[in-house]
Amino acid sequence: MLTPIDYPISLDFDAENGTFEPCPQVTPRHLSDLKEMFSDQSTVAQILRENDPLIYEIRYYPFTTTKSDMALAVTRIFPGTIGNEFYMTKGHKHQREDQPEVYYCVRGEGFLLLDTLEGEFRAIPWRAGVITHIPPMWAHRVVNTGNDLLVFIGVFHLSAGHDYDIVARKGFAYRVLSRNGKPELIKQD
Numbered sequence: 001m002l003t004p005i006d007y008p009i010s011l012d013f014d015a016e017n018g019t020f021e022p023c024p025q026v027t028p029r030h031l032s033d034l035k036e037m038f039s040d041q042s043t044v045a046q047i048l049r050e051n052d053p054l055i056y057e058i059r060y061y062p063f064t065t066t067k068s069d070m071a072l073a074v075t076r077i078f079p080g081t082i083g084n085e086f087y088m089t090k091g092h093k094h095q096r097e098d099q100p101e102v103y104y105c106v107r108g109e110g111f112l113l114l115d116t117l118e119g120e121f122r123a124i125p126w127r128a129g130v131i132t133h134i135p136p137m138w139a140h141r142v143v144n145t146g147n148d149l150l151v152f153i154g155v156f157h158l159s160a161g162h163d164y165d166i167v168a169r170k171g172f173a174y175r176v177l178s179r180n181g182k183p184e185l186i187k188q189d
């Protein structure tokens with residue numbers, strides 16, 4: 001908990017790099033952290049025998065005050081593929097059923113995938129400048145289909161909670177695969 005004398009908090013954001021200061025927490029996500037999310041499991045195993053590439057990184061800032069409050073997450077997804085599947089975030093649903101989020105694509109291109117995991121799916125084409133509201137109860141995942149860094153900002157409530165297991169169990173309805181160098185949405189069985 002912060003005392004009122006610490007308010008307000010301002011961060012110095014570098015939109016090119018997708019970093020900010022001060023930054024109390026950086027969470028790296030290597031391939032081993034989301035290996036079950038990719039479709040080509042033999043390629044996953046083959047890569048992991050040799051190295052464990054960094055797929056994306058999240059920088060958190062929890063705006064913790066004496067009241068219920070919000071949090072900021074800035075994610076940098078590196079360019080690349082695992083087999084034919086573009087680098088992406090693990091994807092999650094919020095644990096609390098009443099918690100939405102706002103995502104802002106600062107740099108790069110790709111897709112924001114939204115899925116209720118109960119039959120409703122949307123793929124939002126994403127590029128720098130797009131702001132998308134994620135309604136409560138929609139799982140969300142970002143896919144980098146470009147040749148460069150994709151940076152996005154997420155603003156959510158500290159109490160939202162992150163359920164990654166439900167995505168691992170059910171999967172998104174579509175995957176974003178590279179076909180002749182171009183992204184294509186492929187329906188999952």
Ligand SMILES: [Fe+2]
Pocket residue numbers: 092094101140154156
């Ligand atoms: Fe979220």
